[in-house]
Amino acid sequence: MPQLSTPGPDTGAVAEDASQDLPTLLCLPHAGGxxxxxxxxxxxxxxxxRxxxxxxxxxxxxxxxxxxxxFGAVFEDLIRSSAPHTTGQYVLLGHSMGAAFAYEAGRYWSALGRPPAGVVVVGxxxxxxxxxxxxLHTLSAPAFLESVRRLGxxxxxxxxxxxxxxxFTPVLRxxxxxSETYTPLPGPPLDCPLWVCAGVDDPMVDDAGLRDWEHHGAGDVAIxxxxxxxxxxxxxxxxxxxAGVLRTLPRTGTTH
Structure with a gap:
């Protein structure tokens, strides 16, 4: 299991003296991103x-x-890098493949008593x-690259x-x-607000699929x-x- 005390870089934080009371938004990228x-x-x-x-x-x-x-090896790496950001108010946001990691990280930290204020899953x-x-990951190289190209x-x-x-082909594959072999890890559903969004022209999602998130959140689920x-x-x-999601969070004072 990851060591929770392992420090990680805060590549997106703004000056601490100007933003002590701001939540931290932890962003997790899509496949190839x-x-x-x-x-x-x-x-x-x-x-x-921040x-x-x-x-x-x-x-x-x-x-x-x-x-x-x-998935497990990358997840442990993400837990190590996210650990320093989970001591105050924070929100996890993941796009596509990153949405699976954001969901599982929210469950992980919740089980350890450091729950996020919410999780945002995108696309x-x-x-x-x-x-x-x-x-796509099992296709031959030419077919795989052409399929990735068509996705945009x-x-x-x-x-x-x-x-x-x-x-970049090994990274994409x-x-x-x-992303395509991910299945939920054992344990209870996410017990914090879950925001779900997608583009209306996204070919990788549908209404029934987005509503499936309602079965994986014990708190409020907004689509x-x-x-x-x-x-x-x-x-x-x-x-x-x-920005609207962040405005719904309860205000917090400076933490020490």
């Missing part, structure tokens, strides 16, 4: 939250580390919903340069393996459709949605 995917959201919320953009091994600023395709059907799209969200230039394809497709992280409507 890096922490910088949330840079627009971070810039949109300077007075609403942001912690959590990076996965083998991604973004941690590209030199080995990429992992095992992912519930853990026990039927899958809409066929699995990946820079087009990646598919035009063999050296980039060679660099590992992440899709994690909302937003403008856009699967990749809505930079959409002003999404930024406004997250």
């Amino acid at each position: 890096a922490a910088r995917a949330f840079a627009g959201l971070e810039a949109a919320l300077p007075r609403a939250a 942001t912690a953009l959590l990076e996965l091994p083998g991604h973004g600023s941690r590209m030199a580390e080995p990429v992992r395709d095992d 992912r059907n519930g853990p026990t919903a039927r899958r809409i799209l066929p699995d 969200g990946t820079p087009p230039q990646l598919f035009e340069h063999p050296e980039l394809i060679k660099l 590992a992440d899709f393996t994690i 909302e459709w937003l403008p856009g497709d699967h990749f809505i992280l930079d959409d002003p409507a999404f930024h406004a949605y997250v």
Whole structure:
């Protein structure tokens, strides 16, 4: 199990002396995504939250580390990096693959008496919903890359340069393996507010799938459709949605 005292970088926090009473928003990226995917959201919320953009091994600023395709191994890494941010008021936010990690991290910290003020899951059907799209991680390399390209969200230039394809294909395949083979970990459902949202044109979710989250939250579960497709992280409507979630949190004083 992860060591809860292990420190992790707070890559998204603003100056502590100006934001002691702000909640921390811990952001977990989609398959193939890096922490910088949330840079627009971070810039949109300077007075609403301190942001912690959590990076996965083998991604973004941690590209030199080995990429992992095992949910449990990546989850332990995320628990270590999130630990320093769970002593005050915080919210977990995960997009697509990151939504599964945010949900499980919320359950983990709740079981240890450090529950989040809420969890926001974006662009992912519930853990026990039927899958809409066929699995991609088992496809041959050409079919896999073409399927990823059609989903959007990946820079087009990646598919035009063999050296980039060679660099990023293992990362994408590992992440899709994690995302497509994930099943809920043992234990009770999430016992804190759960906010569920997705773009109305997202091909990876449907109404029944989003409502599956209602079976995995013991507290309030709110579901909302937003403008856009699967990749809505930079959409002003999404930024406004997250700001609205943060406004519902109870105010807290400075913690020491």
